[in-house]
Amino acid sequence: MAKQKKKGQSGQAKNYITRTQAVRKLQISLPDFRRLCIFKGIYPREPRNIKKAHKSATHSTTFYYTKDIQYLLHEPLLGKFREQKALSKKIARSLARNEVQDAVRLEKYGMPKIKLxxxxxxxxxxxxxxxxxxxxxxxxxxxxxxxxxxxxxxxxxxxxxxxxxxxxxxxxxxxxxxxxxxxxxxxxxxxxxxxxxxxxxxxxxxxxxxxxxxxxxxxxxxxxxxxxxxxxxxxxxxxxxxxxxxxxxxxxxxxxxxxxxxxxxxxxxxxAAAVEPKEEPKQMTNGHAQSGNSEELQAQIDQIAQEITADDDVKQDEQTEDPADSGAIDAFTPAAPEGDVLPQPDRTGDAAATLFSTLTFFISREAPRHPIEFLLRAFGCKRIGWDAVLGDGAFTHDETDPRITHQVVDRPSPAQPLPAVQGQEDAKDQSLQVVKPGYIMPGRTYIQPQWIWDSVNEGKLLRADLYAPGETLPPHLSPWIKPTNGQYDPRATLEEQELEGEADEAVDEEDADETAAIAAEKDEDEDEDIDVGDMDVAVSADDDDSEEEEQDKVEETDTFGGFDDPLPDPDSDFDSESQHQKELEAEASGRAVPMVTSVTNGSKSKARKARQTAQVEKDEEIERRKMMMGNKKRKLFEKMQYSNNKRDAEAEKLRRKRRKIERAASASGKRERDIEQNKKVKTYEGMFERVPSREMNDV
Known part of the structure; x- marks a missing residue:
């Protein structure tokens, strides 16, 4: 008969050990145990069944593998930790006896050094x-x-x-x-x-x-x-x-x-070994060093050297003619438009080494010097200057140096060009000239720091005018995330990413919101007219009679007049009134009268209905295809649909937010232009009004 196993002698109860048990087994303190585990790369583990591993105990604790703790028993650092503990006791004993010098000596020279x-x-x-x-x-x-x-x-x-x-x-x-x-x-x-x-x-x-x-x-x-x-x-x-x-x-x-x-x-x-001059072996002849070679020997040496150089030229020509010897990696393009795309080779160090190799940079005081210097040097730039306040080690501290091609600026754009100032080309000249704020050096490109990062990630020098001081910078995106189909891309325009009819629906929603806001404001104004000073205004009998007459008129006008009467179109009345208001505003400001170029409501509604019909047909076709799928494939397809819908909703949300920002910016710019135009019109009107008064004074 087989021997019965005892509880807690095998399985998870044997494979795991608690932290308290591990500290007792190693005979060290808890801080030393933590240090040892970090050095050795041993981390806590989570057993599958905590109750079995903890032998039916319920309180929470930390577990380790028993084999890991057994492995730590043979670690040489345990002896070092014990020596440190003994030394700390000696130092404490010396301090208790008021032997400060001995305690300092023990701490300075007796502390064991730990090597990892x-x-x-x-x-x-x-x-x-x-x-x-x-x-x-x-x-x-x-x-x-x-x-x-x-x-x-x-x-x-x-x-x-x-x-x-x-x-x-x-x-x-x-x-x-x-x-x-x-x-x-x-x-x-x-x-x-x-x-x-x-x-x-x-x-x-x-x-x-x-x-x-x-x-x-x-x-x-x-x-x-x-x-x-x-x-x-x-x-x-x-x-x-x-x-x-x-x-x-x-x-x-x-x-x-x-x-x-x-x-x-x-x-x-x-x-260093190649640069060090090698001593030529001296040949001794009769106890004297040979001063020089004979003419015949020198002629033979020259002939051999010419043959070697000729052979080297031939080899170099063969190497240049052979394209297979180049270290460039071929780029693989898919044969079919929908074929598999292989991972393309990354740009080599040679391409990275020449990105900024021909440029000379100057870093302004407000720009972060260390990351810019590191990035420029890593991509081939050898000449980087900065202000003397930023530290030592610059190529030049003179901001007016004519050799500088690009200057990194992180402040508003300077508008005035600097007068003709000669830069200090001599490095020993200490009389450095400083460019005053608000001036620029002619013939120099001013950029913001983001230009360096975007150029590095793109692998080429981008347009510097997009990163000029004071300009709105392009979006700085992560180089490790590539935009996929259907995902929002901030670098592309809205027209390239919008779905069919999305812009019209957004405009309709915004117009509806505006009309609702106007109606709410009108209601608030009416309430304010009624409630004056927190008191209800009493309505007279004449007012009641007038209101009844107006209601009678409205009822007469609303009565049915036959099928021949045209139906009222409130939208057309609203469009005519808005167009008339725009014409009056344009005449008052002296601008051209805007022409009506909007699409009629009928065409908009037809396009909207066509899109809805197409969407319904597409959904029905998808449902029919799902009915022909198996259970496993249908669930997978539903998961794909859920993720795609979630991505599309997020992209639509970002596009809506961007559309509002762009419309607000265009409206604010238009408002500023209108204000400037009105100021000009008022100045002209004032000039014309002052002319007859002067004539009257002359008379």
């Missing part, structure tokens, strides 16, 4: 694994690089995060690995492609950050400690893969002056 190199190697066996997990690391390190120093976030940690982030940005600049960027409410998103892996991270804007107390900086500091080690490994591997020395030289004095990226100096191992 072996954990990085364990968690990421290959370099590709480390690149895949780099998104969160970069986002958190860039966040801490912009935080102010506090007791919870020391200045040393912030400086280390800034240095690692700048080193990573230098690699992207050198290899032109940056692909896309997007300005959002949260911050600036960047995407880079490194060894075939797409890495995306978020960089916050450089505002004054307020450190709140509801954030546990101990947990975040543990993640930062691990991510700093990880990014150091990644930077070392990336730098050595392209032949650069890591870490690069860092100028502390230049960084204190605000140089940021310019404070680093990159050095290449292969480049």
């Amino acid at each position: 190199d072996h954990i990085v190697r364990e968690r990421y066996p290959t370099f590709v694994d480390a690149l895949r997990d780099l998104d969160d690391a970069l986002s958190l390190l860039f966040l801490f690089a912009n935080l102010p120093s506090t007791t919870a976030v020391p200045a040393k940690v912030i400086a280390r995060c800034q240095r690692l982030c700048h080193e990573f940005e230098h690699y992207l600049i050198t290899t032109n690995s940056l692909r896309k960027s997007f300005l959002s409410i949260k911050g600036i998103y960047y995407q880079a492609t490194i060894q075939g892996q797409d890495i995306m991270w978020l960089v916050p804007y450089k505002f004054v950050q307020r450190v709140t107390q509801d954030v546990d900086y101990r947990i975040m500091g543990t993640f930062v400690e691990f991510y700093c080690t990880l990014l150091g490994f990644v930077n070392y591997r990336l730098y050595t893969s392209i032949g650069l020395v890591y870490p690069p030289k860092f100028d502390v004095a230049s960084d204190e002056r605000g140089a940021e990226l310019s404070a680093f100096t990159l050095e290449g191992r292969r480049v």
